Amino acid sequence: MNNADNTVWNGASRRIKMFEVGTRDGLQAEAAFVPTEDKIALVNALSRAGMAKIEVTAFVSPKAIPALSDAEIVLREIERVPGVVYSALVPNVRGAERAIDAQANEMNLVMSASESHNLANLRMTREQSLRGLAEVAALARQAGVAVNVSLSCSFGCPIEGDVAESDVFAWCGRFIDEIGATGITLCDTTGMAYPGQVARMVREFIARWPATDLTLHFHNTRGMGLANVLASIDAGARCFDASIGGIGGCPYAPGASGNVCSEDIAHALELMGYDTGIDMQALTAAARRLPALIGHDTPSQIAKAGRRLDLHPAPADFEATRARALAREH
């Protein structure tokens, strides 16, 4: 209708890559163990639904996170859809060896931009974390596996509050220069990001490191998830983490809701004309199977309300009502 509309509200077929993290970030937070074959079926459904990348699992201690103790089997037995990147979270050298062995396409390494959150979550100082990440990255490089670093609390820390943007960028610089990361994810771990901040930081990141793959990871804790995605797109970002059903969370921020919801974000972006590559029918169907897997309802809006043009029947007395209304005209 309005061809001159080159605002963020008009996707104009621009390609947006959706990265699914529910199978790791989401399932890790669940009390119930999801059976291995259900995990595999879920990853396969997400591959077929058009996710560009899937964080399949984490190679962590099975004692620390029993929910993901089947990491090897899941990563080995999923279908590998050509073009889809199968990533795994790796916390240390032992995890890296397991990930290489199980043929992960990418290792996702994690540390926090906030010293307090890093200590609370990883029991190390940030400097100690960086040294560990460097060892892992060296191993990955040897094995030809890509390295992405996810920087938690990039938009604020639930313990410390604001995190200086200069600190966030200093850590990003070290990931690129010291450990050779080819991708960085700025993570809004507890939903503190807001669109003005996001737009400013994304612009600055892209200006500094145009050759580094930038991903944004938002939580919908304070209802700003989609707005933050759109602010990022407006500032030049094209890759987003999201979680089927909107599951996931952070134990250090009670009351926080989960990651932005894959189907809600994909649905909105598709309506706006972005090319997400997502098959909404397939993704919605998978999202609707999720509560049965995890034993509780999810924050997904689309799973509950349906897509925009999933219509509702008229009330049972509709024809009689219409007849009576029309009769009053005469």
Add this chain to the structure above:
Amino acid sequence: MNNADNTVWNGASRRIKMFEVGTRDGLQAEAAFVPTEDKIALVNALSRAGMAKIEVTAFVSPKAIPALSDAEIVLREIERVPGVVYSALVPNVRGAERAIDAQANEMNLVMSASESHNLANLRMTREQSLRGLAEVAALARQAGVAVNVSLSCSFGCPIEGDVAESDVFAWCGRFIDEIGATGITLCDTTGMAYPGQVARMVREFIARWPATDLTLHFHNTRGMGLANVLASIDAGARCFDASIGGIGGCPYAPGASGNVCSEDIAHALELMGYDTGIDMQALTAAARRLPALIGHDTPSQIAKAGRRLDLHPAPADFEATRARALAREH
């Protein structure tokens, strides 16, 4: 930091008016009757929290909507904070007489852009509704009471699907030309609006009727509420309905969540530098009292998670963790 940032993500102290509809649109949908003195206290809290307008109640048949059978008492006994507009929904001449008598500052009249939704919801054709609205508006004009028309299903109908934009604007034109409405609210009754559509329609409305007060009314049914508000602002809108706690809904769209949540929207806009006039502490406190009044949890994110800088304590073992981490350095 970036003074040249004149995007929608940077509010730059622009004034946004928040109109509270929870006391009418929200409470009307509740099964439990909220005691009259609690309704009055809620309206007073919303006035003091900085709402520019409050849809206090509806002058409907107490038999049809018993939840609002105390309309007169509530409107008479609330504090009238100077500058705040106290509005009431009025469906017919009898309601208009009651609203005038109770000194409403504004009557909000409602019909639907969709014939099916109008029949289902109001049991009249749209032409019949318009004739009724004209009678009410004539009475309001005589009494010196402002008239706003809320047009339901302006962004889609849960029964019919898409509603032609030309139809929406044709009805708006008739409200202005035939019945003298000074304000129009485009309502996204069941959460079908999406940002691209919203930006286009708001731009067109303002271009056609620059002198008419335009309000946007969104539901968060499909998670696009805040994004739709921001798209509207980008297109020139400045006035938004919202509901404390995000309560409210539509019986013809099962599974739909409520109105956009007042405290979630105000929180996001404040972070972005908009001037909402809202005292977030007062509004959050009122939102946290709401579940006790209505007997159930609300979709509010801010009531649950707190504001962005409402921080969380470090874990109990934090100091010991830090000491152990630092000891490893030596």
